[in-house]
Amino acid sequence: xxxxxELIASFAVGLALICLTGYLLLVPMKFLWRLLAGGVLGxxxxxxxxxxxGLFGFSVAVNPFTAMAVGFLGLPGAVLVILLQILL
Numbered sequence: 001x002x003x004x005x006e007l008i009a010s011f012a013v014g015l016a017l018i019c020l021t022g023y024l025l026l027v028p029m030k031f032l033w034r035l036l037a038g039g040v041l042g043x044x045x046x047x048x049x050x051x052x053x054g055l056f057g058f059s060v061a062v063n064p065f066t067a068m069a070v071g072f073l074g075l076p077g078a079v080l081v082i083l084l085q086i087l088l
Contacts, residue, residue: 038071045070045078060085 012063046062053059058079070077 006031007040035068035072039064042069042071042077043067046081049078049082058085 006083043062046066050059050062067082069081073080
């Protein structure tokens with residue numbers, strides 16, 4: 001019994017398309033989870049800044065924009081938000 005090469009090629013193309021589809025669906029989900037985790041960690045960081053800053057009469061508004069800036073940029077984002085609060 002001989003298997004035609006067209007059948008093997010079509011299985012290979014189908015498998016490649018399934019892998020490509022899975023990859024295209026997985027990458028945006030990783031980005032969204034990373035963005036969500038960064039936002040939560042940013043909000044926690046800002047709450048810690050408010051807790052420590054409360055001793056000195058300083059606070060930063062915790063909203064989705066500041067939380068995402070701190071979560072996405074990390075420590076430089078926290079410094080940026082604090083400096084913006086001081087300057088404005």
